[in-house]
Amino acid sequence: MAxxxxxxxxxxxxxxxxxxxxxxxxxxxxxxxxxxxxxxxxQFADLLEGKKILSVSRDGTLLLFDLGPDEVMVAHFGATxxxxxxxxxxxxxxxxxxxxxxxxxxQLRLLDSGAEATLRVIAKNRYHKVFPDQVDLGxxxxxxxxxWTDFALMLRGRSDTIRELLLDPTFVVGLGPMYSDExxxxxxxxxxxxxxxxxxxEVRRLxxxxxxxxxNSIKYRGSGTSGHxxxxxxxxxxxxxxxxxxxxxxxxxxxxxxxxxxxxxGVTHHYCDYQV
Numbered sequence: 320m321a322x323x324x325x326x327x328x329x330x331x332x333x334x335x336x337x338x339x340x341x342x343x344x345x346x347x348x349x350x351x352x353x354x355x356x357x358x359x360x361x362q363f364a365d366l367l368e369g370k371k372i373l374s375v376s377r378d379g380t381l382l383l384f385d386l387g388p389d390e391v392m393v394a395h396f397g398a399t400x401x402x403x404x405x406x407x408x409x410x411x412x413x414x415x416x417x418x419x420x421x422x423x424x425x426q427l428r429l430l431d432s433g434a435e436a437t438l439r440v441i442a443k444n445r446y447h448k449v450f451p452d453q454v455d456l457g458x459x460x461x462x463x464x465x466x467w468t469d470f471a472l473m474l475r476g477r478s479d480t481i482r483e484l485l486l487d488p489t490f491v492v493g494l495g496p497m498y499s500d501e502x503x504x505x506x507x508x509x510x511x512x513x514x515x516x517x518x519x520x521e522v523r524r525l526x527x528x529x530x531x532x533x534x535n536s537i538k539y540r541g542s543g544t545s546g547h548x549x550x551x552x553x554x555x556x557x558x559x560x561x562x563x564x565x566x567x568x569x570x571x572x573x574x575x576x577x578x579x580x581x582x583x584x585g586v587t588h589h590y591c592d593y594q595v
Contacts, residue, residue, distance in 0.1 A: 320398045321547050323493025324536035325555065326380050327461050329402060332550045333382070333427075334375040336404055340421040341371045349416030353429060355437050356449075366440040367392065367419065379456045379492040391446065393439045394429070400436025403428045404550045457490040460533040467526040474514045474522060481517070481525065482510035482583065491529060497542060497564045500589045502528045504563045504571070509594045510583065535560065563589040 321329075345364035347354065357363045372392075373385040382402075384392040394402060403412075406425045411418070417429040417438055429436055441449050458465065458473065477484065484490045485499040494502065503510055505528035508521060517525065536542060536557045543554030544565050562571045566578045567589060576591040 320495050320497075320545055321380075321396045321401065322495045322498050323380065323459075323461065324498070324533055324557070325541040325547050325549070326382065326396065326493060327377060327537055328541050328555070329550055330375055330377040330382055333384075333402065336550065337372050337421065337424065337427060338374050339371065340424050342367045342369065342419050343422045344368060344420045346418040346420070347416070348411065348418065349429075349431075350434075352434055353416040353431070353437055355439060363417075363438070363440065366390070377462070378453055379459070379488060381450065381453065386440070389442055389444075390440055391443050393437075393441065393446075393450070395435075395437045395439075397431065397433065397435025397437070399433040399546075400429065400431040401548060402550050403430055403548075403552060452488070455489045456492050457488060459492050460530050461537070464530075467523050470526045471519070471522045474517065477514040479514055480510060481508060481512050481514050482588070484514050485529075493533075494529075496586050496588070497544065497561075498532055498536070500564045501562060502532050503594060504589075504591060505532055507594050510588055510590065563591060565589070 345367050347360040347363065351357060351360055354360065354363045370386045373387065376383045376385070380396070382394040384394070386392060404425060405428055407420065412430055414430045414432045415428050416431050416436065419427045429438055439449065447454050458470065473490065482499060482503060485494050485502060506524040508525060539555060539557040539560065540549060541547065541555030542557040542561065544558055544561065548554055562573065563578045567580045569578050571578050571591050576593050578589055579592060580587050580589055
């Protein structure tokens with residue numbers, strides 16, 4: 320699953336690659352399920368063909384393609400989706416759901432081995448009606464830098480465990496099982512600790528771990544551990560820096576302990592016994 324670093328990398332790459340390009344044709348080889356609220360595949364094509372992409376931005380884990388003063392195309396990756404640059408001669412992956420062909424500069428393809436990734440073209444003034452959860456997004460480690468003291472105020476009075484908070488997009492956006500495990504390990508904190516009970520030093524460690532883990536992953540172009548590839552079809556380079564995720568039974572890379580696992584609400588959590 321793509322988490323915040325991988326989605327931010329896609330945003331940056333796409334903004335460089337396709338900003339200013341005009342959509343010539345739209346093909347939907349997959350089912351219409353990738354186009355929620357569309358009456359037909361042709362309706363989606365009619366909304367996009369001839370439009371120029373003015374910029375690519377990110378709102379939480381959604382990618383927004385600016386189509387002008389009134390409309391935006393919103394991409395949601397779901398659990399297994401991704402966007403891929405290609406030429407018209409590039410063989411089409413069987414998981415291809417949507418293909419945008421530009422007047423110049425090849426194609427952009429939506430791929431998904433499952434059935435969760437979607438593209439929508441909507442009026443900008445309806446964005447929060449269509450995506451109401453975006454109104455209450457939490458701290459964005461990339462787009463919303465803040466002093467650690469403000470972060471500490473966010474923890475005050477919270478009875479959630481810190482792992483629950485890390486996975487809650489209304490607290491911090493874009494962290495899933497992989498990066499939440501890595502953050503907790505970097506902060507040397509147990510998943511079961513209650514947020515409001517952390518002392519000052521622990522709060523500072525947690526804040527630093529969130530920011531540094533996300534930014535370091537972006538620096539190395541994300542992780543391919545879960546099978547995610549970037550828009551050029553390449554795996555990220557952050558995998559050698561993963562301390563615990565996916566390494567059950569191995570020594571963590573800092574050499575201080577073995578990687579253990581436990582299952583929390585059906586999801587495997589990776590940690591070391593010195594996280595307290």
